[in-house]
Amino acid sequence: MIVRRYVVKDMPEAVASIRRELGQDAVILSTRNIRVRKWLGLRSERRIEVMAAAKEELAATAGASFGQALRMAMLGSAGERSSAPPAREVWSQLASEIAEIKQMLAEVKQRGDAPSGGDHEPLQRWRTFLQAEGVDAVLADRWARMALGHPVAPGDRPALAAALIEAIQSDLGALALPAPIRRDSRMVAFVGPTGVGKTTTIAKIAALHVLAGKRRVGLLTTDTFRIAAVEQLKTYADILNVPIAIADEPEDVPSALAALSSCDLVLVDTAGRNFLNPASIEQTKRMLAPIEADEVLLVVSLATKPADALKIADMAKPLSVDKFIFTKLDETSSVGMIPSLVAMCQLPIAYVTTGQNVPDDIDILSVSDLLTPWREAHGHG
Numbered sequence: 001m002i003v004r005r006y007v008v009k010d011m012p013e014a015v016a017s018i019r020r021e022l023g024q025d026a027v028i029l030s031t032r033n034i035r036v037r038k039w040l041g042l043r044s045e046r047r048i049e050v051m052a053a054a055k056e057e058l059a060a061t062a063g064a065s066f067g068q069a070l071r072m073a074m075l076g077s078a079g080e081r082s083s084a085p086p087a088r089e090v091w092s093q094l095a096s097e098i099a100e101i102k103q104m105l106a107e108v109k110q111r112g113d114a115p116s117g118g119d120h121e122p123l124q125r126w127r128t129f130l131q132a133e134g135v136d137a138v139l140a141d142r143w144a145r146m147a148l149g150h151p152v153a154p155g156d157r158p159a160l161a162a163a164l165i166e167a168i169q170s171d172l173g174a175l176a177l178p179a180p181i182r183r184d185s186r187m188v189a190f191v192g193p194t195g196v197g198k199t200t201t202i203a204k205i206a207a208l209h210v211l212a213g214k215r216r217v218g219l220l221t222t223d224t225f226r227i228a229a230v231e232q233l234k235t236y237a238d239i240l241n242v243p244i245a246i247a248d249e250p251e252d253v254p255s256a257l258a259a260l261s262s263c264d265l266v267l268v269d270t271a272g273r274n275f276l277n278p279a280s281i282e283q284t285k286r287m288l289a290p291i292e293a294d295e296v297l298l299v300v301s302l303a304t305k306p307a308d309a310l311k312i313a314d315m316a317k318p319l320s321v322d323k324f325i326f327t328k329l330d331e332t333s334s335v336g337m338i339p340s341l342v343a344m345c346q347l348p349i350a351y352v353t354t355g356q357n358v359p360d361d362i363d364i365l366s367v368s369d370l371l372t373p374w375r376e377a378h379g380h381g
């Protein structure tokens with residue numbers, strides 16, 4: 001059973017090698033996007049991994065039981081018979097080939113990807129690409145179909161990548177546009193799971209407003225849950241020379257707010273909690289109630305698994321979230337979770353953070369800007 005793996009830049013390259021090595025009738029079993037490490041692992045480049053098999057081998061084993069297929073493969077062809085016991089090397093080679101095929105089939109199953117059929121190119125390729133990037137399966141199908149509806153030559157990958165981004169942008173409409181804190185918002189609360197960068201992002205936004213000199217910024221922290229949380233925000237307040245107030249309990253909020261009455265923008269920090277736990281959401285909600293925030297920003301780290309991020313956003317609904325802040329863009333190489341979450345939660349993006357430096361590592365970006373890596377991956381420099 002000859003199954004070979006090809007790691008190539010594009011499909012024409014794969015097809016040429018497959019035809020040459022496995023014959024004209026070879027069958028492509030699966031394709032997927034992978035990243036290959038270069039320069040001592042410092043850089044990575046996109047490649048396509050293609051699994052292909054020689055057709056007659058597939059035909060010979062099709063419909064055979066696992067045991068029959070094994071025997072046929074050992075004998076070299078379906079017709080030959082031999083009473084000689086298999087040599088140890090044949091067994092071990094076979095075992096490794098079977099392990100490879102099992103792995104391949106598991107991957108194919110996991111991606112919900114048909115191993116054969118004319119659907120493979122280019123719809124399947126773009127669907128697989130989007131899912132690998134973190135886009136939900138239903139949206140991946142929708143956006144790949146929309147992109148392929150554009151009048152683009154099938155092999156023109158840069159144009160298809162651009163069409164894909166355009167399709168997503170038009171599907172999201174106004175949600176694709178950046179939505180930073182409104183000028184008329186005074187109380188702005190930041191909520192989210194533990195360690196996603198809420199406090200750091202508040203420091204960045206506060207610093208930018210202080211530097212712009214247009215609004216008097218104040219900080220309110222309700223995070224007395226974690227040791228040193230207050231000190232963390234206080235340090236930023238001292239550096240920026242802005243007032244800070246602390247509310248331990250919901251009852252403390254009115255006096256804390258009174259201390260910030262001269263401020264026209266109050267950024268409210270909350271304790272990071274496990275957002276998959278309804279009790280934590282309830283506590284955050286109780287704390288936010290007396291604050292009456294004009295905007296509630298859900299902070300989500302892009303290093304989170306897409307399925308978990310979706311659950312977090314779903315769990316956060318009782319907090320009346322208005323917008324996302326996506327943090328740690330610098331810690332991920334797949335940006336598909338961004339449009340996927342925006343579409344599924346119907347919330348725009350206020351800010352994106354790109355590193356630990358305060359205040360530099362924060363941006364106001366559209367979904368299209370955020371998908372720029374796709375253009376680069378598919379040929380646009």
Ligand SMILES: Nc1nc2c(ncn2[C@@H]2O[C@H](COP(=O)(O)OP(=O)(O)OP(=O)(O)O)[C@@H](O)[C@H]2O)c(=O)[nH]1
Pocket residue numbers: 193194195196197198199200201223226229270271272273327328329330331353354355356361
């Ligand atoms: N790489 C990277 N690190 C970030 C970014 N934003 C914040 N961090 C880091 O993430 C860590 C946690 O940041 P915090 O601001 O304390 O996170 P938090 O959400 O307030 O944490 P809790 O209050 O404990 O829930 C710190 O080491 C930050 O420097 C970012 O955009 N990129």
Ligand SMILES: [Mg+2]
Pocket residue numbers: 198199200223229269270272
């Ligand atoms: Mg914090």
